[in-house]
Amino acid sequence: xxxxxxxxxxxxxxxxxxxxxxxxxxxxxxxxxxxxxxxxxxxxxxxxxxxxxxxxxxxxxxxxxxxxxxxxxxxxxxxxxxxxxxxxxxxxxxxxxxxxxxxxxxxxxxxxxxxxxxxxxxxxxxxxxxxxxxxxxxxxxxxxxxxxxxxxxxxxxxxxxxxxxxxxxxxxxxxxxxxxxxxxxxxxxxxxxxxxxxxxxxxxxxxxxxxxxxxxxxxxxxxxxxxxxxxxxxxxxxxxxxxxxxxxxxxxxxxxxxxxxxxxxxxxxxxxxxxxxxxxxxxxxxxxxxxxxxxxxxxxxxxxxxxxxxxxxxxxxxxxxxxxxxxxxxxxxxxxxxxxxxxxxxxxxxxxxxxxxxxxxxxxxxxxxxxxxxxxxxxxxxxxxxxxxxxxxxxxxxxxxxxxxxxxxxxxxxxxxxxxxxxxxxxxxxxxxxxxxxxxxxxxxxxxxxxxxxxxxxxxxxxxxxxxxxxxxxxxxxxxxxxxxxxxxxxxxxxxxxxxxxxxxxxxxxxxxxxxxxxxxxxxxxxxxxxxxxxxxxxxxxxxxxxxxxxxxxxxxxxxxxxxxxxxxxxxxxxxxxxxxxxxxxxxxxxxxxxxxxxxxxxxxxxxxxxxxxxxxxxxxxxxxxxxxxxxxxxxxxxxxxxxxxxxxxxxxxxxxxxxxxxxxxxxxxxxxxxxxxxxxxxxxxxxxxxxxxxxxxxxxxxxxxxxxxxxxxxxxxxxxxxxxxxxxxxxxxxxxxxxxxxxxxxxxxxxxxxxxx
Numbered sequence: 001x002x003x004x005x006x007x008x009x010x011x012x013x014x015x016x017x018x019x020x021x022x023x024x025x026x027x028x029x030x031x032x033x034x035x036x037x038x039x040x041x042x043x044x045x046x047x048x049x050x051x052x053x054x055x056x057x058x059x060x061x062x063x064x065x066x067x068x069x070x071x072x073x074x075x076x077x078x079x080x081x082x083x084x085x086x087x088x089x090x091x092x093x094x095x096x097x098x099x100x101x102x103x104x105x106x107x108x109x110x111x112x113x114x115x116x117x118x119x120x121x122x123x124x125x126x127x128x129x130x131x132x133x134x135x136x137x138x139x140x141x142x143x144x145x146x147x148x149x150x151x152x153x154x155x156x157x158x159x160x161x162x163x164x165x166x167x168x169x170x171x172x173x174x175x176x177x178x179x180x181x182x183x184x185x186x187x188x189x190x191x192x193x194x195x196x197x198x199x200x201x202x203x204x205x206x207x208x209x210x211x212x213x214x215x216x217x218x219x220x221x222x223x224x225x226x227x228x229x230x231x232x233x234x235x236x237x238x239x240x241x242x243x244x245x246x247x248x249x250x251x252x253x254x255x256x257x258x259x260x261x262x263x264x265x266x267x268x269x270x271x272x273x274x275x276x277x278x279x280x281x282x283x284x285x286x287x288x289x290x291x292x293x294x295x296x297x298x299x300x301x302x303x304x305x306x307x308x309x310x311x312x313x314x315x316x317x318x319x320x321x322x323x324x325x326x327x328x329x330x331x332x333x334x335x336x337x338x339x340x341x342x343x344x345x346x347x348x349x350x351x352x353x354x355x356x357x358x359x360x361x362x363x364x365x366x367x368x369x370x371x372x373x374x375x376x377x378x379x380x381x382x383x384x385x386x387x388x389x390x391x392x393x394x395x396x397x398x399x400x401x402x403x404x405x406x407x408x409x410x411x412x413x414x415x416x417x418x419x420x421x422x423x424x425x426x427x428x429x430x431x432x433x434x435x436x437x438x439x440x441x442x443x444x445x446x447x448x449x450x451x452x453x454x455x456x457x458x459x460x461x462x463x464x465x466x467x468x469x470x471x472x473x474x475x476x477x478x479x480x481x482x483x484x485x486x487x488x489x490x491x492x493x494x495x496x497x498x499x500x501x502x503x504x505x506x507x508x509x510x511x512x513x514x515x516x517x518x519x520x521x522x523x524x525x526x527x528x529x530x531x532x533x534x535x536x537x538x539x540x541x542x543x544x545x546x547x548x549x550x551x552x553x554x555x556x557x558x559x560x561x562x563x564x565x566x567x568x569x570x571x572x573x574x575x576x577x578x579x580x581x582x583x584x585x586x587x588x589x590x591x592x593x594x595x596x597x598x599x600x601x602x603x604x605x606x607x608x609x610x611x612x613x614x615x616x617x618x619x620x621x622x623x624x625x626x627x628x629x630x631x632x633x634x635x636x637x638x639x640x641x642x643x644x645x646x647x648x649x650x651x652x653x654x655x656x657x658x659x660x661x662x663x664x665x666x667x668x669x670x671x672x673x674x675x676x677x678x679x680x681x682x683x684x685x686x687x688x689x690x691x692x693x694x695x696x697x698x699x700x701x702x703x704x705x706x707x708x709x710x711x712x713x714x715x716x717x718x719x720x721x722x723x724x725x726x727x728x729x730x731x732x733x734x735x736x737x738x739x740x741x742x743x744x745x746x747x748x749x750x751x752x753x754x755x756x757x758x
Contacts, residue, residue: 005036012044021048039068043075046082055082073102073109080112089119107133111141123149140166144173147180156180164196171201178210187214205234209241221248239268247276254283254608271301278310284610287316287328305357312339315365317579317606318614320621325369325582332366333376340383352472354390358498359471367492367517370582370660372684374518374541381520381543388502388523393475406439407756410483410506413514414494416448416467418455419642421665422514426489428555430460432745437753441481445474445496471499478505484756487528490514491521508755511544513553513664516686518542526755528748529553532692533685541684547751549744552692556668558739564674564728565650570599570718573652575645575670578606578615580661584707586622588656591711593628596718601656602648605636612636649673654717659710662689671697671735676727678713680704697734701727 008031015024028045031037046061062079065072080095093116099109110133117126127149133142140163147159160177163170178193191214194207208231215224225248228241242260249257261277269277278293291314298307312335319325348354363380367373411430415422433440442460447467456463464481466474478486478500485508491501492515501511504523511519512528519527520543527544530553539546572592574581593599605612620630637648646669649655655670657663657679663670667690670677679702681691694702701723704710717724 005031005034008034009041012041016044016048019051021051024048037064037068039065039072039075042068043072043078046075046078050078050082050085053085055086058082059086071102073099073106076102077106077109077112080116084112084116084119087119089116092116093120105136107136107139107142110136111139111145114142114145118145118149138162138166140164140170140173144170144176147173148176153180153184169200171197171199171204174200175204175207178207182210182214185217187218190214203234205231205238205241208234209238209244212241212244216244216248221252224248239264243269243273246280250276250280250283254280255610258284258286258610271297271304271307274300275304275307278307278314282310282314283608285317285608285614286610287314290314305353306360308342309339309357309360312336313361313363315363317365317368317611318618319369319583320614320618321583325371329366329369329371329376332363333379336363336376336379336383340379340386343383343387348390351391352470354387355471355475355499358384358387358495358502360495362492362495362498364492365579367515367686368579368582368661370584370682370687372541374520374543377518377520378543379520381522384498384502384520385522388499391472393479393503406437407484407752408439408441408482409433409752410441410443410464410478410481410486411489412443412445412486412497412500413489414444414446414496416444416446416452418452418459422489424665424668425514425554425556426512427459428557428740429487429745429748432555432742434749437749441483443478445500446494467496471496474500475503475505484508485510485752487512488519488524491519491524492517508752510547513685513689516664516689518544526751529685530692530744532695533688535683535685535688538683538685549747549751551696551741551744552689552738553744555741555745556739558668558672558736560672561732561735562646562650562673563732566728567651567653569653570596571602571652571654572599572714573602573648573655574658575602575604575648575655575666576658576661576663578603578611580658581615582658582660583618583622584659586619588659588707588710589619589634590623590626590628591707592714593623593633594626595711595715599633599718601634602652603634603636604640604645604648605638607639645669646673649675654678654714656714657690660684660687662687662691664689667693668738671731671738674728674731674735676702676717676724676731678702678704678710678717680707680710693738696737697731699727699730699734 008027012024012027012031015027025045025048028041031041042061042065046058046065049058049061059079059082062075062082065075076095076098080092080099083092083095093113096109096113096116099106110129114126114129117129127146130142130146133139143159143163143166147156147163150156150159157180160173160180163173174193174197178190178197181190181193191211194211197204197207208227212224212227212231215227225245228245231238231241242264246257246260257280261280274293275297278290278297281290281293291311294307294311294314298304298311313332315328315332366376411426413422430440430442441462441464443464443466445466448465453465466477469477483506486506487510488497488501489512491497491511501519501521501524509524510526510528511524518541524544526547527542528547528549531548531550532552534546534548589601619634623630649670650673652675655675655677657667657677659680660682662679667677671693677690679690679694681688681703691703702713704713
């Protein structure tokens with residue numbers, strides 16, 4: 001059957017309209033081969049090839065159409081598009097010039113010419129083309145394109161708004177306007193524009209991410225996380241949204257942060273992000289993995305000083321066995337040696353960089369291994385001292401007793417809340433010093449908000465809030481004050497202290513037991529301790545000269561005395577942080593349960609749920625060895641307010657002090673509530689705080705000699721009601737001896753007067 005040319009052409013058009021492009025091309029080719037050829041035929045075939053992304057074939061047919069009609073605007077325009085897709089921008093430009101020659105007012109020609117000129121990096125000409133389009137007739141494409149080329153914020157904003165006015169549903173324009181606001185730091189306007197973009201194109205997942213960034217900058221963490229999760233739900237490869245969530249949760253929910261970091265492929269993390277991942281692993285008690293990640297972060301960015309530090313000095317918070325303690329202790333000792341070696345090889349580019357290096361992290365967890373740390377502290381002190389020596393500071397003061405004859409004394413307390421443990425312990429020193437002999441100052445080197453500062457001013461005079469200064473600025477600020485003596489209430493807990501305590505900023509420099517460990521720093525002269533907390537040869541535990549102040553060494557203000565609430569149930573409270581509880585204590589708990597089969601133990605959860613989980617696992621394994629179900633005997637309470645913490649003490653029958661790291665403030669609070677506390681002192685001062693308190697109260701009945709004795713005392717105290725009542729009465733009658741004691745304050749004054757005047 002012979003099909004007429006007219007039928008062939010009709011079939012050709014039908015196939016084209018039905019998007020049957022292969023059939024269309026076949027039919028069109030047959031028509032051409034039969035000798036029938038005209039412009040529109042080549043246009044349809046060219047367009048079909050365009051839809052099939054076969055641009056070279058399309059170009060041939062558009063050229064044929066132009067050969068048949070050299071004034072075919074559509075053929076030149078489609079030819080420009082085909083060249084553009086082929087990235088032949090010069091040819092695309094020429095085709096568009098022909099379009100404009102044919103019709104100077106053809107808007108799409110000018111707009112497309114602008115796009116091509118942008119690709120050719122001829123921005124000025126591109127702007128001119130877009131402006132020409134806009135002068136012919138206001139159209140959103142030209143206005144939108146102009147906005148994207150302008151470097152002036154106000155002009156760009158006005159053209160984006162014009163484009164949106166002309167087409168309010170132009171999602172890409174709303175999105176780009178949001179980007180403009182985001183880059184300008186106008187977070188609320190950015191969010192508004194991104195919401196409009198998503199209103200017209202919900203698939204724009206990246207708009208959700210950028211909204212998360214804007215909310216983060218507004219301090220709205222939950223909203224930021226919510227938007228990033230939306231971006232992630234829409235596109236599982238939007239890893240930057242998960243990165244932001246992981247970073248936002250680092251301090252708020254470490255376990256969740258770790259979960260999100262684990263969901264990001266390693267190849268998607270840059271050096272700094274790998275470092276943050278390592279930090280989360282370290283905080284989650286994953287020390288070995290953290291060490292590996294810190295190493296990776298440092299190897300890919302040798303300028304990351306924090307990664308270098310942590311690579312060598314990372315430590316776990318919870319140990320499962322004593323062997324683990326010795327393993328990590330050995331790793332740390334090798335690490336501090338390697339770190340010092342690297343630093344001595346001209347590591348720092350500037351002196352300020354050296355000081356800032358100290359403003360990162362302390363060796364805090366080293367001190368919770370229950371061992372004598374003096375030798376390791378000396379090595380750590382050499383590291384700090386060497387870094388400080390890099391900075392050319394003429395810091396040696398001479399005695400500068402004020403003209404009024406007073407000794408100028410500074411207490412450095414690196415905490416921002418007056419109810420912090422360190423303030424409770426040492427506030428009595430500061431406010432009770434003889435102001436006729438001493439000009440007493442308080443230095444707070446950490447950030448304090450306005451409310452916190454007002455709370456300080458109610459209690460203390462001569463306060464210096466310097467938390468907004470850099471470490472170098474703080475050092476010079478303190479030097480300018482010309483103090484005769486400085487007392488650091490704790491060294492080793494807060495990183496802000498390291499750069500200060502490493503220098504000689506006063507003639508007499510002291511540390512004390514806010515963090516009860518020798519500093520190992522050459523520029524700290526004396527360690528202020530308690531005569532009752534120290535063993536007979538404890539001076540061997542310090543690099544500083546040991547000064548033993550009377551009794552428990554402090555003037556502690558008791559908020560109120562509370563009569564002991566008698567509890568019949570066998571509730572034992574372990575009110576110390578979990579990282580203070582070493583494996584030995586697990587056996588003590590098991591021993592008590594074996595003899596009091598309904599005993600209940602209350603622990604305080606760590607802020608990081610993963611540390612609580614690891615402690616939980618270790619304790620569960622130990623109790624299982626004794627055929628004890630941990631779930632029947634152990635309860636973990638979340639971190640709570642001060643009031644709720646005191647309620648926990650009141651609702652417990654007996655408080656159990658932790659061996660190796662005794663309670664200080666917590667034990668004073670426990671005894672103020674009239675509650676008995678059992679302790680097992682060791683040779684190191686940090687295990688003898690409660691021991692000293694009980695000695696003052698003549699309560700040797702609560703001081704254990706060993707683990708078995710500890711268990712016996714706990715069991716006897718529970719079962720022997722007469723003994724329990726007798727001890728409660730003793731605490732009630734004698735506890736005032738622990739509080740408002742001015743004898744240590746006077747002794748400390750005498751010590752300072754002697755040293756300064758000498």
